[in-house]
Amino acid sequence: MARETEELDLLTAERDDLGIQEFLDALGEALTSGNTAAVVSMWEMPAFVIGDDMVEAIEERGELETMFAGARENYNARGVLDTAPEIIRVDEITDSIVCVRVRWPWLDSEGREVGAETSSYTLKRGEDGDWKLRIAIMHGMEAVN
Secondary structure, eight states, X not given: OHHHHHHXXXXXXXXXXXXXXXXXXXXXXXXXXXXXXXXXXXXXXXXXXXXXXXXXXEOSHHHHHHHHTTHHHHHXXXXXXXXXXXXXXXXXXXXXXXXXXEEXXXXXXXXXXXXXXXXXXXXXXXXXXXXXXXXXXXXEEOOOO
């Protein structure tokens, strides 16, 4: 059992070294605070958003602005005021491309979890060293408690 814990700690440290958690924390903050401009700046064009019932090819930033414009209000309507993204898995595809699966717990005003959703992302590290989203695959919501 101790070895499994050590391996998990190593995986967490590797993820932190890549800066993925920091990127996801900033994305979560931008989404829950309603900072659409910050959310849009975290995407690379063209981008794709894929879910069970949709495939959206996004060519221009204005499309992203429209997509995320009401995110804060939608979350707030469900009692969600915050999140703390949890990395489930990271696959390093190349030196500058990763695929990451993320669980997004929905937190209420007292920090209690009131539901969650999971997504997978393809991220590309730019020449400036910053991550950008290329593809988002929406797994869907978990059952609300």
